[in-house]
Amino acid sequence: MATSTILTSTNMTNAKRRRFDKGEVVISPVTEADLLSLAEGYYASFPDSWFDKIEPPHLRTTTSAMTPPQRFAERMKPWLLEPHTRWMKATLALTSPEFDARNPKKVIGHAGWLLPERTSTQILNFWRKDAARKLAWHERMSWTSDFEEELWRGVDEFEYNSEEKGFLMWDNIREGLLGGVGHWHLAPLWVLPEHQGRGVASMLLQDAIAIADQSDPPPPMYLEAMPAARPIYAHFGYEGVKGPGEKAVMIRNPPKGVETMEEEEWRERIGGSFKL
Numbered sequence: 001m002a003t004s005t006i007l008t009s010t011n012m013t014n015a016k017r018r019r020f021d022k023g024e025v026v027i028s029p030v031t032e033a034d035l036l037s038l039a040e041g042y043y044a045s046f047p048d049s050w051f052d053k054i055e056p057p058h059l060r061t062t063t064s065a066m067t068p069p070q071r072f073a074e075r076m077k078p079w080l081l082e083p084h085t086r087w088m089k090a091t092l093a094l095t096s097p098e099f100d101a102r103n104p105k106k107v108i109g110h111a112g113w114l115l116p117e118r119t120s121t122q123i124l125n126f127w128r129k130d131a132a133r134k135l136a137w138h139e140r141m142s143w144t145s146d147f148e149e150e151l152w153r154g155v156d157e158f159e160y161n162s163e164e165k166g167f168l169m170w171d172n173i174r175e176g177l178l179g180g181v182g183h184w185h186l187a188p189l190w191v192l193p194e195h196q197g198r199g200v201a202s203m204l205l206q207d208a209i210a211i212a213d214q215s216d217p218p219p220p221m222y223l224e225a226m227p228a229a230r231p232i233y234a235h236f237g238y239e240g241v242k243g244p245g246e247k248a249v250m251i252r253n254p255p256k257g258v259e260t261m262e263e264e265e266w267r268e269r270i271g272g273s274f275k276l
């Protein structure tokens with residue numbers, strides 16, 4: 001689907017939606033009990049084209065004991081134990097007219113952050129497979145090799161982890177832009193499709209921005225944006241960078257030496273050719 005079509009259809013759908021009232025949505029830390037709901041949210045929120053790339057249909061298996069969200073939920077367990085991270089979720093308050101008593105703890109949105117205290121010395125996206133080895137998660141979680149293999153079943157390693165295309169490539173780009181500079185790394189942000197355009201991402205972003213902006217000077221905040229999400233990040237002061245990573249990287253409070261561009265320029269030069 002062309003970028004312009006994505007933007008238009010997203011905006012049209014969202015324009016009709018009721019914005020959540022203050023207090024209807026609760027922003028709180030993710031716990032281990034949330035991880036399956038969280039993993040299901042990832043699969044529900046990100047475009048099929050994204051999952052078709054990193055977990056292509058030909059690698060999908062029906063013989064595994066675990067579903068893809070169950071495998072992803074297990075992979076995220078050690079993330080919660082790492083210091084200098086902020087894993088936040090959005091859930092509906094009991095007082096919301098849309099609160100679902102049958103699924104009271106359903107996660108409707110999520111933002112995960114790595115904080116400056118760790119990014120100043122280590123550029124390592126937790127989505128990377130080698131994060132388990134680098135951060136000794138096997139030992140900590142008592143993962144056997146067979147279990148780890150099971151956790152990554154169905155994932156295309158080249159698309160997901162390689163220097164050419166995957167999260168390792170993006171970390172190398174981030175190292176070039178922000179190596180040695182403590183920053184907030186957002187990975188990821190999502191809101192369930194039925195609740196998009198109602199202010200939930202806004203609450204999740206503001207939760208972190210309010211803390212980051214207490215530092216003087218406020219640290220850079222880094223992310224890799226899906227095309228349809230760019231206007232939202234720009235609304236919160238993120239700027240697209242020029243050079244390596246320019247198709248997706250946006251930084252709020254970019255340090256000196258990082259060249260940025262207007263969104264107009266991004267749309268003209270890159271928008272139409274963006275491929276997930």
Ligand SMILES: CC(C)(COP(=O)(O)OP(=O)(O)OC[C@H]1O[C@@H](n2cnc3c(N)ncnc32)[C@H](O)[C@@H]1OP(=O)(O)O)[C@@H](O)C(=O)NCCC(=O)NCCS
Nearest residue numbers: 189190191196197198199200201202225226229231232235
């Ligand atoms: C991107 C995504 C997280 C946005 O979540 P959302 O809950 O729909 O976003 P919100 O309704 O909170 O909008 C966020 C803010 O951006 C503003 N905004 C939205 N569209 C905008 C636009 N085109 N131009 C300027 N501002 C815009 C909103 O007004 C709101 O700001 P406000 O609270 O000051 O009014 C959601 O669409 C999603 O999950 N998409 C699929 C997964 C994805 O792409 N994640 C991002 C990966 S980089």
